[in-house]
Amino acid sequence: xxxxxxxxxxxxxxxxxxxxxxxxxxxxxxxxxxxxxxxxxxxxxxxxxxxxxxxxxxxxxxxxxxxxxxxxxxxxxxxxxxxxxxxxxxxxxxxxxxxxxxxxxxxxxxxxxxxxxxxxxxxxxxxxxxxxxxxxxxxxxxxxxxxxxxxxxxxxxxxx
Amino acid sequence: xxxxxxxxxxxxxxxxxxxxxxxxxxxxxxxxxxxxxxxxxxxxxxxxxxxxxxxxxxxxxxxxxxx
Numbered sequence: 001x002x003x004x005x006x007x008x009x010x011x012x013x014x015x016x017x018x019x020x021x022x023x024x025x026x027x028x029x030x031x032x033x034x035x036x037x038x039x040x041x042x043x044x045x046x047x048x049x050x051x052x053x054x055x056x057x058x059x060x061x062x063x064x065x066x067x068x069x070x071x072x073x074x075x076x077x078x079x080x081x082x083x084x085x086x087x088x089x090x091x092x093x094x095x096x097x098x099x100x101x102x103x104x105x106x107x108x109x110x111x112x113x114x115x116x117x118x119x120x121x122x123x124x125x126x127x128x129x130x131x132x133x134x135x136x137x138x139x140x141x142x143x144x145x146x147x148x149x150x151x152x153x154x155x156x157x158x159x160x
Numbered sequence: 161x162x163x164x165x166x167x168x169x170x171x172x173x174x175x176x177x178x179x180x181x182x183x184x185x186x187x188x189x190x191x192x193x194x195x196x197x198x199x200x201x202x203x204x205x206x207x208x209x210x211x212x213x214x215x216x217x218x219x220x221x222x223x224x225x226x227x
Contacts (some may be wrong), residue, residue, distance in 0.1 A: 001184070001224075002221045002222055002223045003162070004202060005202050005205055005223075006162035006221050007162065008205045009205065009210060009219060010161070012205075012206075012210045014215050014219055015215070016178075016218035016219065017220075018162060018163050018165045018170075018218060018219070018220045018221070019163070019164050019165065019221055019222070020166075020170050020220050020222035021164045021166065022167055022222075022225065023223050023225040024182070024184070024193070024194065024222060024224050025224055025225040026167055026225070027167065027194055027222075033195060034192040034193060034194060034195065035194075035195050035197075036189065036191050036192040036193050037192075038191045039192060
């Protein structure tokens with residue numbers, strides 16, 4: 001659609017026309033702000049906790065667990081040097097042998113969600129699938145934050 | 161001929177004064193659009209509607225994705 005629009009504008013005398021190939025999907029998946037009716041509603045990226053502890057694949061599990069607990073968390077995310085999510089550690093994974101490396105203990109390749117998904121939708125999905133928390137990432141896999149079901153339900157579902 | 165750009169290039173061009181144009185149907189624009197974007201659905205682009213744009217400045221068109 002954008003190439004045809006660009007071509008049409010050129011026929012109308014516009015000399016500097018560019019096509020944003022990624023489009024609105026790419027923009028929103030990067031967690032960037034939008035305008036419009038939906039921008040008034042909370043989304044996954046708004047409620048995801050940005051201060052979730054992170055660690056690398058080669059960290060020792062016991063060290064990460066101590067750091068996570070000291071910070072008052074019950075989960076952590078393993079990321080690479082670019083912030084791309086590689087694994088998730090919830091309570092179950094954090095309770096494993098402290099001498100394991102993170103890559104041996106983590107839940108690899110966790111399901112992730114894009115920041116633009118509405119909290120209402122997230123709340124229903126997380127309840128249906130019994131997810132206590134879910135990583136929110138950009139389309140290129142970079143961590144935005146960890147969304148807790150309790151936050152999604154509190155902010156995304158009207159009180160009964 | 162128009163040129164394809166990515167998100168970083170878009171942000172640079174907008175900072176330099178480029179105009180953003182969403183060409184999706186108007187109801188999709190109402191729901192969500194890039195900050196500062198105008199709406200002219202593809203089927204409505206003609207000399208009259210395009211007059212709302214400045215032909216002397218760069219225009220960045222976009223839709224939902226690569227389609």
